[in-house]
Amino acid sequence: MSEYIIKNGKVYDPKTGLKGDVSDVCIKDGKIADKVSSKAKVIDAKGKTVMAGAVEIHAHVAGPKVNEGRNYRPEDKLFTYKPTGKHTRMAGGFSIPTTFKTGYEYARMGYTTVMEAAMPPLYARHVHEEIKDTPIIDEGAFPVFGNNWFVFEYLKNNEMDNVCAYISWLLKTTKGYAIKIVNPGGSEAWGWGENCTTVNDPVPYFDITPAEIVKGLLTANEQLGLPHSIHIHSNNLGNPGNIETTLATLKIAEGVRPNNKFGREQVLHHTHVQFHSYKGDSWGTFESGAKEIADYFNKNKNMTMDLGCVTLDETTTMTADGPFEHHLTSLNHLKWANVDVELETSSGIVPYVYDPNIKVCAIQWAIGLELGLLAKDPMRTFITTDHPNAGPFTRYPRIMKWLMSDKSRQDMLKGFKHSDKVIAATNLASLDRELTMFEIAQMTRAGPAKSLGLYDIFGGLAKGMDADVAIFDIDEDKIKDPEQIEKAFTAADCVFKSGTMVVENGEIISSGNKRTLWVDAKVPENKQVERDVQMKFLKFYSMTLNNYEVSNHYVPNPYVIEVDSN
Amino acid sequence: MNIVKLTLTKVSDLYLEAENISPDHFAGKTAQQIGELHVHLGNQTEKISDYFSVEGKGGATAADTKIIVSGATDKVKYIGMKMTAGEIEVLGNTDMYTAGWMAGGKIHVKGNVDSFCAIGMTGGEFIVDGNAKNYLGASYRGDWRGMMGGKITVKGNAGSDTATFMNGGTIDIGGNVDVHLATHAEGGKVIVRGNAKGRVGGQMVKGDIFVLGQVERMMPTYIYKGDEEVELDGKKQMFQVWIGDMGERHGKRKGEIIYGKIYVSSEGAAEAPVARTERKKKLTDKQLDQVKTIFKDQEPTVQQIRTYIYDTFDIDMKPMQISRLIDGIKR
Numbered sequence: 024m025s026e027y028i029i030k031n032g033k034v035y036d037p038k039t040g041l042k043g044d045v046s047d048v049c050i051k052d053g054k055i056a057d058k059v060s061s062k063a064k065v066i067d068a069k070g071k072t073v074m075a076g077a078v079e080i081h082a083h084v085a086g087p088k089v090n091e092g093r094n095y096r097p098e099d100k101l102f103t104y105k106p107t108g109k110h111t112r113m114a115g116g117f118s119i120p121t122t123f124k125t126g127y128e129y130a131r132m133g134y135t136t137v138m139e140a141a142m143p144p145l146y147a148r149h150v151h152e153e154i155k156d157t158p159i160i161d162e163g164a165f166p167v168f169g170n171n172w173f174v175f176e177y178l179k180n181n182e183m184d185n186v187c188a189y190i191s192w193l194l195k196t197t198k199g200y201a202i203k204i205v206n207p208g209g210s211e212a213w214g215w216g217e218n219c220t221t222v223n224d225p226v227p228y229f230d231i232t233p234a235e236i237v238k239g240l241l242t243a244n245e246q247l248g249l250p251h252s253i254h255i256h257s258n259n260l261g262n263p264g265n266i267e268t269t270l271a272t273l274k275i276a277e278g279v280r281p282n283n284k285f286g287r288e289q290v291l292h293h294t295h296v297q298f299h300s301y302k303g304d305s306w307g308t309f310e311s312g313a314k315e316i317a318d319y320f321n322k323n324k325n326m327t328m329d330l331g332c333v334t335l336d337e338t339t340t341m342t343a344d345g346p347f348e349h350h351l352t353s354l355n356h357l358k359w360a361n362v363d364v365e366l367e368t369s370s371g372i373v374p375y376v377y378d379p380n381i382k383v384c385a386i387q388w389a390i391g392l393e394l395g396l397l398a399k400d401p402m403r404t405f406i407t408t409d410h411p412n413a414g415p416f417t418r419y420p421r422i423m424k425w426l427m428s429d430k431s432r433q434d435m436l437k438g439f440k441h442s443d444k445v446i447a448a449t450n451l452a453s454l455d456r457e458l459t460m461f462e463i464a465q466m467t468r469a470g471p472a473k474s475l476g477l478y479d480i481f482g483g484l485a486k487g488m489d490a491d492v493a494i495f496d497i498d499e500d501k502i503k504d505p506e507q508i509e510k511a512f513t514a515a516d517c518v519f520k521s522g523t524m525v526v527e528n529g530e531i532i533s534s535g536n537k538r539t540l541w542v543d544a545k546v547p548e549n550k551q552v553e554r555d556v557q558m559k560f561l562k563f564y565s566m567t568l569n570n571y572e573v574s575n576h577y578v579p580n581p582y583v584i585e586v587d588s589n
Numbered sequence: 590m591n592i593v594k595l596t597l598t599k600v601s602d603l604y605l606e607a608e609n610i611s612p613d614h615f616a617g618k619t620a621q622q623i624g625e626l627h628v629h630l631g632n633q634t635e636k637i638s639d640y641f642s643v644e645g646k647g648g649a650t651a652a653d654t655k656i657i658v659s660g661a662t663d664k665v666k667y668i669g670m671k672m673t674a675g676e677i678e679v680l681g682n683t684d685m686y687t688a689g690w691m692a693g694g695k696i697h698v699k700g701n702v703d704s705f706c707a708i709g710m711t712g713g714e715f716i717v718d719g720n721a722k723n724y725l726g727a728s729y730r731g732d733w734r735g736m737m738g739g740k741i742t743v744k745g746n747a748g749s750d751t752a753t754f755m756n757g758g759t760i761d762i763g764g765n766v767d768v769h770l771a772t773h774a775e776g777g778k779v780i781v782r783g784n785a786k787g788r789v790g791g792q793m794v795k796g797d798i799f800v801l802g803q804v805e806r807m808m809p810t811y812i813y814k815g816d817e818e819v820e821l822d823g824k825k826q827m828f829q830v831w832i833g834d835m836g837e838r839h840g841k842r843k844g845e846i847i848y849g850k851i852y853v854s855s856e857g858a859a860e861a862p863v864a865r866t867e868r869k870k871k872l873t874d875k876q877l878d879q880v881k882t883i884f885k886d887q888e889p890t891v892q893q894i895r896t897y898i899y900d901t902f903d904i905d906m907k908p909m910q911i912s913r914l915i916d917g918i919k920r
Contacts, residue, residue, distance in 0.1 A: 358731075
C-alpha cells in the first residue's frame with residue numbers, strides 16, 4: 024500500500040490536541056503513522072487546513088423510505104444529473120440523491136463515515152443493498168426499536184434480560200449498529216390513528232408509556248455495553264411548545280452512568296434537537312426554546328445532541344414518525360406517502376419547502392444555529408441537517424459558514440421578510456460567538472466518533488487510527504469573506520479514505536473500499552426469546568424468518584464491532 | 590432585432606434534444622459559434638451545425654435575438670427551453686418539451702407540437718397554430734408547480750392532461766381538449782373554445798375554466814350554481830356556473846370559501862350533447878385498406894397502429910379496439 028506524507032498543513036485534531044499547529048501527517052498501510060519512508064508521496068498543504076475525515080452521526084441516506092422518496096419525487100432529480108465521468112458513475116438528485124451521489128458528495132466534503140439513522144428491521148436487506156451501492160464512505164445503520172412489539176411486551180413485564188437478548192439478536196440479524204428510538208410509542212399508536220405527544224401518553228393496547236420505553240432501552244443499552252448510546256428522536260416533534268416533552272425525555276437519562284469499553288462518556292444522544300426546541304402554543308406565537316435546551320445540555324454531561332439545522336431549501340421530509348408526516352401534509356397540502364411496518368414501526372414522507380419568507384421557517388433556521396452557538400461543549404454537539412428533513416447534507420459547509428461567521432448570520436437575519444419578528448422570537452441576533460476551526464473539528468469529527476464509540480478508529484489523527492484525512496484549501500487566520508468557508512468545505516482539496524486517495528482537487532478519483540459497520544453483542548443463550556421470535560413470525564409477520572435475516576452476502580465488506588455482554 | 594435563421598439540413602435518426610436553440614444561448618454569438626453549441630442525440634453529443642445551417646448572428650442580448658427555425662423539425666425536442674426573452678418562430682412542427690419552463694419572450698410554432706410543451710411555464714407567450722398533444726402547460730412529473738404565468742394559445746386541439754397543477758397564467762385553446770383538463774389546479778384561467786371531453790377540473794382547488802362548447806360529462810363533485818353573465822374576450826356572455834371540486838380543501842377569502850369554477854357556455858350546453866358519438870367512431874373500409882397496406886408484411890404493435898390512425902385519420906381508438914382490428918385482419 025502506498026505511503027503519503029502531508030506536509031506543512033495547519034492540523035486541527037482534538038484527539039492529539041493540535042489546534043492549527045503546523046505539523047506533518049503520515050499515512051502508511053491505511054493507518055496514520057509516526058513516520059514514513061523516503062518513498063512516500065509528499066503532499067504540500069502549506070496554508071491549508073488538515074483534519075481527520077468527518078463522521079456523520081445522523082442522516083437518512085439508504086433504505087426503503089429514502090428510495091420511496093426518490094421514487095415519488097422525480098422533480099427532485101430534474102436538471103441535477105451529472106453524466107458518467109472517468110471515475111464516477113452517473114449521479115443526481117438534490118434532497119434525495121442517488122446512492123452514488125451520496126457517496127461522492129460526502130467524500131468531497133471530507134466525510135468518510137456516515138450513519139443511516141433509521142433502519143426498519145423488516146426492510147434491513149434493502150438498507151444494506153443501498154449501503155453496498157454507496158461508494159467510498161463507511162456506513163452503519165441504526166435499527167428502530169422504539170415501537171417494537173417485542174420491546175413493548177418485555178418491558179411491560181420487566182424482563183430486562185429478554186430485552187437485551189432481543190436487541191442483540193436484532194442487531195445481529197439486521198447487521199445494525201445502535202438502538203434508534205423514533206417517537207417512542209407514537210408510531211405504534213399511529214396504527215390506531217393516535218399519537219403520543221407527551222412522555223406519559225400510553226400506547227393503545229400495549230399500555231406502555233414513552234417514558235417507560237426510553238428508560239427500558241436506556242437500561243438495556245448500558246447493560247449490553249454497546250458502543251453508541253441510545254439515539255432518540257423524542258415525541259411531539261415539530262410542534263410549538265414541544266420543549267416540555269423534550270426536557271421530560273432528557274430527564275430520563277439524568278444521573279445514569281455509561282457502561283462500555285469504547286470510551287463513550289454519554290448515555291443518550293438526542294437527534295435533530297432543533298425540531299424539538301419550540302416554545303409558544305401555536306404557529307402565531309411560535310418561538311425559540313434553544314436557550315432552555317442548550318442550558319440543560321450544558322448542565323447534564325452524560326448526553327449529546329445533533330442540531331438538525333434548517334437550511335432554507337426545498338427538501339423532502341422522511342421519518343419513521345408516521346403521525347408527524349400526516350400532520351405535515353395537512354399543513355402544506357403536498358403529496359404524502361405513509362407505511363405501517365408490521366410489528367416494528369411506521370413511516371411517512373412529505374416534500375417541504377423551507378421558505379425564508381415564511382416566519383416559522385426563518386425561526387427554525389435561527390433555532391438550529393442558536394443551539395450550535397449556545398452549547399458550550401462542541402464535543403457533545405454535532406452538526407447535522409437530519410438529512411434530508413431540515414435540508415440536504417450537501418449544505419453542511421453552509422452551516423459551518425453560519426456558525427463560524429457572525430456577519431453571514433446577521434446578513435441572513437436582516438434579509439428575511441419578517442426580519443423583526445424572527446429576531447424577536449429568537450436569540451440569534453444577540454449571539455456573536457464565532458466557532459473556531461478547532462471547534463468545527465470537534466463537532467464534525469472527534470465528537471460524533473466518540474459518541475459512536477469509534478474514537479479509537481475514526482475522527483482523529485493519532486497513530487494507528489484509520490487514515491481518513493481531509494485537506495481543505497482555507498487558512499483560518501486569513502478568512503476575508505465568509506463565503507470562502509463554504510467554498511472550501513464543499514470540495515476538499517484532497518481526501519484520504521483508509522489511506523486511499525479518493526478526492527483530489529475536489530474531484531472523485533477513486534471509489535475507495537467502503538465498509539459496513541455493525542455491532543455483534545454477545546449475550547447468554549436465551550431460549551425464551553428464540554421461541555418468542557419464532558412464534559411472532561408464525562403468527563404475525565408477513566414473511567418467514569429465513570427471508571428476514573440480512574445474510575452475509577448483503578454485507579460484502581463488514582467491519583464488525585464485537586461486544587461481550589455475557 | 591437580430592435574426593438567426595436555422596434550417597434543418599439532416600433529419601436525425603433519433604430525436605434531437607436541442608435545448609440550446611434559445612435566444613438566451615444565441616445572444617452575442619456569431620453563426621459559427623452558434624453552430625458549435627451542442628445537441629444531444631441519445632447518449633451522443635453533437636453540434637447544432639451537424640443538423641442545421643445557421644445564418645445571421647445573435648443580438649447583444651436575448652431580447653434582441655429572434656430565431657427562425659425551418660425544415661422538417663418534427664423530431665426536435667426542447668426548442669426554447671427555459672428561455673427568458675427574445676423570440677423564436679418555428680415554421681413546421683416540433684416535438685416534446687417545446688417552450689418547457691419558459692420564463693419570458695415569445696415562441697410561435699406554425700405547425701403542431703407534441704406532448705409536454707410549455708410545462709412549468711412561468712412567463713412569456715407560446716403560440717401554436719396547429720394542435721398540441723398531451724400535458725400542455727402541465728407540471729413536470731411529480732411536481733405540484735405547473736404553469737405559473739404567461740400565456741399559451743393553441744389554435745387547434747389539445748390532448749389530455751392539459752394544465753395539470755396550473756397555478757397561474759392563461760391557456761386559450763381554439764379547438765377541443767381531451768380528458769383531465771386542469772387537474773389539481775390552484776389558479777389560472779383555461780379557455781376551451783370547442784368541447785371538453787370529461788373529468789374537467791378534477792381535484793381543482795381554485796381557478797377558472799371556460800368551455801364555449803360542451804362538457805361531455807361533468808364531474809359528480811361539481812355543483813351547478815345557476816346561470817350568470819360573465820365577461821370573456823371583452824363581451825358579456827351567458828354561462829352555466831359550476832363550483833367544485835367538492836372533494837378538495839378550499840381556502841377562504843373575506844369569510845367566503847373560494848372554489849374552482851367551471852363556466853360552460855349556456856348556448857353550447859343547450860345543444861344536444863355530443864357525448865358518446867365519438868366513442869363509436871370506426872374506420873371506413875377505405876381507411877382500413879390504407880392501414881392494411883401500410884403495415885403489410887409487418888408485425889406492428891397495437892400502439893404503432895393506434896398512433897398511425899390517430900395521426901392520419903384523427904380517430905382516437907381504444908387499444909382494445911385496435912387489437913380486435915388486428916385479429917380481424919389476420920383472420
